[in-house]
Amino acid sequence: MRRLRATVGAAALLLALPLSVAAAVPAMAAPSPAGSAAPALGAAAPDVAPAPALDAAATSDPAAVRIELPRPTGPYAVGREILHLVDQDRPDPWVPSAGPRQLMVSMYYPAHAGTGGPAPYMTAGAARAMLDFRLPGNTVPTEVLAGVRTWSATGARPQGGHYPLVVLSPGFVDARTAVTGLAEDLASRGYVVALVDHTYENTGTTFPDGRTLPCAMCGRPKDWSQVDESRAKDVSFVIDRLTSRPHPAWRHARMIDRDRIGMAGHSAGGAATVPALLADDRIRAGVNLDGTMDVLVPATGIGGKPFLMIGHSLGGGAEDESWETSWPRLDGWKRWLTVEGTDHHSFTDFPVLIDGLGLPPAPGTTIASGRAVDLTRRYVGAFFDLHLKGVEQPLLDGPNAADPEVVFHP
Template sequence: MRTKAFVSAVAITAALLGGSQASVAGAATPTLPPPTGPHHVGRFDVHLVDASRRDPFDPTVPVRELMVSVWYPASGGTQKPLAPQQLPGAAQAFGELAGKVNYGVPPGTVDWAATMSHAHWRAPVEHGRWPVVLYSPGLGDPRDWNTSLVEDLASRGYVVVTIDPTYESSGVEFPGGRVVRSVVFDAEPTQQLLHTILDTRVADTRFVLDRLHGLPFADSDRIAVVGQSGGGFTALQAMHDDRRIKAAVDMDGQLAISLGDNGTDLSTVAIDGVDRPFLLFGTEAGGHAKRPSWASLWQHSTGWHRDLLLTGTTEGAFTDAAPLLHQGPADATAAKRAYVASFLDRFLRGHDDHLLDAPSPSYPHVEFEG
């Protein structure tokens, strides 16, 4: 469903087995880097049902079901068990689908279910009302495939809600162990399918916004959406469509509803632009000067905007592929965390560390494109 710069399976296997713990049947267990913020992190999962929509991927399902995870600043709670990066059923589906197809990892090489996050299940929430970040993953990826960013933001004082796109994500595990696997990996990648995927993602995001009232510790007046690849499209399109969203981050997601960013089939956000802040964070494929859909957004937007380039990277460097599969430069995860947090702090908290003002020697692989 999307182009990846595949890394050699042999190289990945060697890197994993050389730098990770051994796990089931000799498979490797890669480890996530610890969060950098001052807070402990808690997590719980929520099963949501939108009875106003039929599922567009399965006409026999009369409702749209979603699984979301809520990551938040925790007040202690370290005696609670650690949450895995992925639940067992979702991890198995990831290894057989997204891990193999999107990231070139042979099934069985990695015990994905054994990789742990640094969040504690249902740890008590730290007192306060915290700004909210919704996270949307790349096409075919599960909601947990940017835990390195998500739990870091929670440790810095954000409530982060990660949304799994059911029937598109490699596998979504619901309560009781029921797993809904992707139907798009084997589908013909047509423009109509892309429309369905992206329209559904935006609708899912807005539905989750409707349900934020159930989180009394979440400040619904301070909301941003962050996404990678197709999730980056989702972030900006959702902000275009919904005034509740105050800021958005697009990590390497084109804004054309087509199989390539060639200036055709532009989304409404690319055509209209937006009047609120956004951050574009691209790979070596280039920024708005090289991507027609980003150029259109740039031209038509009136809010604050910045375009960054993470050199030496492919699309996967903005995901957990960077720390777990060693994709991209060694500082890719640190740079992603720092610049996304700087943007969110600036526009949801009013705290400006000036990292977004000019290139920094601390992050030599980050270039300013505009």
Template sequence: MSHAFRPRPVLRGGLAAAAGLVVLAAAACAAPAPPRSMAAPSVTPTGPAVMPPPTGPHPVGTTTLYLKDTSRPDPWVPEAKARELMVTLWYPARAAGEQRAPYMTAKESELLLKGKRVTGAPYDLLSRTRTNAFSDAKPAGRKDTLPLVVLSPGFTMPRTTLTSLAEELASRGYVVAGVDHAYENYATTFPDGRIAECVACDSDSDPGFGTKDVTVRAADVSFVLDRLTGPHAKWEGSSLIDPSKIGMAGQSIGGAAALAAMVKDSRVRAGIDIDGTTYARIPKRGLSRPFLFLGSAGHPPGGRDNSWDRDWKLLTGWKRWLLVPGGEHQSFTDVAVLAGPLGLGTVGGSSPARSVEIGRTYVRAFFDLHLRGERQPLLDQASPRFPEVKVCTPATKTCE
């Protein structure tokens, strides 16, 4: 799916001149693992969205980290001599706090909606989305006990569009790190007020873009793990994380990045690709750590995207291929919840609540199995609870 229009990316603030990106201009570019197009609204916007409440026993806290990797220049803006990342953490909290965390800023909402050509809703609407996590609540847990899950969003999408999934995992006792891969989405705000826009959008149709992108993201994830575990930890709750229980999931090219991160970094013990074409090359000896493909209608075995067929053969450990034929590319993200308030109708064939339930349930089951060792029959065969979800057998190109 291509984007008919995209504002040319800029970095607002001091780096804009250095990057030479000082104006907005029309650009047409096709993402290698494209997000659902947000075209002109088809129905009347309904007002601010509300994230579905998480189902776990723990209140959810959240905080934001600014991380700076001085060992490498930024791959999209080489004039920037360090790679800057914004990371949101969600985690089980000791108690509910006084202030709900914002979903995004008004400016981030504006730039995202303009980038997606949503014109029928107020540009600040997403900044008024209600979340369930409490800002800077004290983390709960015992030392070295909490599994860590890294989340990587789709191309052009901010980390916040995986909030519903993150809040669910955190309410179930996981630490979750949502990573904004700077200059790959419409707006990443740094602590000093600079806003990095989508520089990568200028080159996303270039040959080899997908391979470069997942390589960049894998390096980002390794750096984030360095700063969340071990002697260089930057978060007050880092001591609660069990560094032997780290997983990663991503949507679209974020899912491709999960596979790339596993190939690069053995600390990532289990991974999920949610509806993303893959680009990283698995070594010929194979990848023995657990992996899940969770796809929409575009990813049946032997379908238009052969990257999953190729990689399936090289996954030598626990693996599953699950398909939601009635789903769309963004069914597994917050877009399922945001579409109605934005006036975009329904994403896929399920209600927003059902789409969220499917994504949360299967992702949680995978990590409960592989990071906690809890048996999950849901992942072994089709479930009457979720008739929308098919278990695929690539050898026979069937999903039942």
């Protein structure tokens, strides 16, 4: 249900669905039971309406569209650097002929204000690949997506001190940039963030040699639990390279507190938190943003590690079966929050991008994009502040009048 959650409203959103203006390729994979395959490319999802024609003013002139992510809320400026990591001990699980597994990772960190230069949202190649995949034949200029305004700076001078590390994993099909806003906000609050692109699982990953690799797994029959477990291996490898001594992969690795590491993800990235927590003792806490748990929490629990689940309402009292099964098995601090008025992508940058393009919100989605961003940042940030920094967070104790959209599961 929450792996690549589809709703009728999402079909109207340019970047939330792989639908052409003129012809339907699948909308974000329709809700499917754990372990089932996503619809093949070219097959229409069963509960998705056609996308409307785009307004010409929003697509013909890149100067007419300027999209800006919400400003981070923490006290620090944000730096960003890009890493290319190669796992020589592991062949690529999806394209073995490609050789060893290669990953692109965006590192966000607390930085000194006024240092460095503006960090682009994504490469032109990745932006073009996303637009071509989701809207074949579209007229949206690449610059509109590649040129989204961020709040991080390349080459920024890092702050002193040691900070917890949070590894972020995006949804299946989505490039890592889909959760840039959350990454920037966590860094501004005093975290180092490693935002991982899972190669061949998204619309396009650009490597240093200029190649943008496609989504080899899109439309291919797959065991979703294998996808989640592969992502968990990606995450552990990234942690290995960031914390190895004496030669870590990142020049500012000294900023990372190796004893305070967490993971969060959206959709498939959220689902991958369970196998990651089970397999890697270094990961102390996890957040699942609307991701079906294809790897269920085992009856023995996850070693008492704290776990936060945030999702959107299915309506009619329905719940994700994998969440219902896993919830009583979580054996440490836990919260299950439902945010009313949201849809699957409300916990990413997509609603902000859609607003910037002047497109209507998804039918049934009543929450404003800025409000969805605010709630996601505050609750995820509070979770990591509590469990990686030891700072008490009354926000997580139960419902409060200031956030009526947030429902705490009993």
